[in-house]
Amino acid sequence: DIRMTQTPSSLSASVGDSVTITCRASQSVSNFLNWYQQKPGKAPKLLIYTANSLHSGVPPRFSGSGSGTDFTLTIDSLQPEDFATYYCQQSYIDPRTFGLGTTVEIK
Amino acid sequence: VQLVQSGAELKKPGASVRVSCKASGYTFTDCYIHWIRQTPTQGLQWMGWIDPNNGDTHFAQQFEGRVAMTRDTSINTASMELTRLTSVDTAVYYCARDRLRGGDFDYWGQGSLVTVSS
Numbered sequence: 001d002i003r004m005t006q007t008p009s010s011l012s013a014s015v016g017d018s019v020t021i022t023c024r025a026s027q028s029v030s031n032f033l034n035w036y037q038q039k040p041g042k043a044p045k046l047l048i049y050t051a052n053s054l055h056s057g058v059p060p061r062f063s064g065s066g067s068g069t070d071f072t073l074t075i076d077s078l079q080p081e082d083f084a085t086y087y088c089q090q091s092y093i094d095p096r097t098f099g100l101g102t103t104v105e106i107k
Numbered sequence: 108v109q110l111v112q113s114g115a116e117l118k119k120p121g122a123s124v125r126v127s128c129k130a131s132g133y134t135f136t137d138c139y140i141h142w143i144r145q146t147p148t149q150g151l152q153w154m155g156w157i158d159p160n161n162g163d164t165h166f167a168q169q170f171e172g173r174v175a176m177t178r179d180t181s182i183n184t185a186s187m188e189l190t191r192l193t194s195v196d197t198a199v200y201y202c203a204r205d206r207l208r209g210g211d212f213d214y215w216g217q218g219s220l221v222t223v224s225s
Binding site: 031036044045049094096097100 | 201
C-alpha cells in the first residue's frame with residue numbers, strides 16, 4: 001500500500017496568514033493526489049484534485065502543486081472558515097490511501 | 108448532487124450492519140460509489156468501490172470476505188454490508204462519489220455512525 005505522510009500534523013496560524021501543508025507519498029503517484037477539508041462532525045469536502053485542479057466552488061485562495069511523491073496545499077490569506085483538518089489522498093492505485101491529516105488551528 | 112446515508116446503528120459483536128447511500132442530482136450509473144470509514148485511531152480508511160452501472164466491485168484486502176457492496180438502480184441507492192463485526196469496526200462510514208476523472212471523491216454522504224458494543 002502507498003503510505004501518505006503529511007507534515008505538520010498541526011499548525012497554529014492567524015487570519016490573513018498564508019499556510020502550506022506538505023504531503024509525501026511512499027512511491028510515485030504521478031499527479032493522482034487530492035486534498036480534502038474536514039470540519040468536526042462533518043464529512044470531508046474535496047478542495048483540489050489531480051494535484052492542482054480546484055474543485056468547483058472552492059475559493060481560489062486554495063492551491064495545490066507537486067507531482068510524483070511530493071505535494072503541497074497552500075492556503076493564501078486564511079479566513080475564519082478555513083480552520084479545519086486537511087487530508088491528502090492518493091488515487092493512483094487501489095487501495096486508495098489517505099494521510100493522517102493536518103489540523104489548522106487559530107493562533 | 109446529494110448522497111444521503113442511513114442512520115446510526117448499534118450492533119453487538121459478531122453481528123452484521125448494512126449502510127445505505129441514496130444518490131440524487133446526477134445519473135447514478137455514471138459514477139462509482141466508494142465506501143470510506145473514519146476512526147480517531149485509524150483515520151480515513153478506504154474500503155472499496157462499486158460500479159453502479161454493472162455491479163462490479165473491488166475491495167480493500169483487509170475487508171475481503173467480510174464486506175459486500177450492492178446497488179439498486181431503480182432507487183439510485185448503493186449499500187454496504189459488513190459482517191462479523193468487532194469493536195474495531197466502530198466508526199463513521201461514508202459513501203462518496205467518484206466521477207472517474209482522476210479518482211477523487213467529489214461528493215460525500217453525511218456519514219453513518221456504527222457502534223459495535225456488547
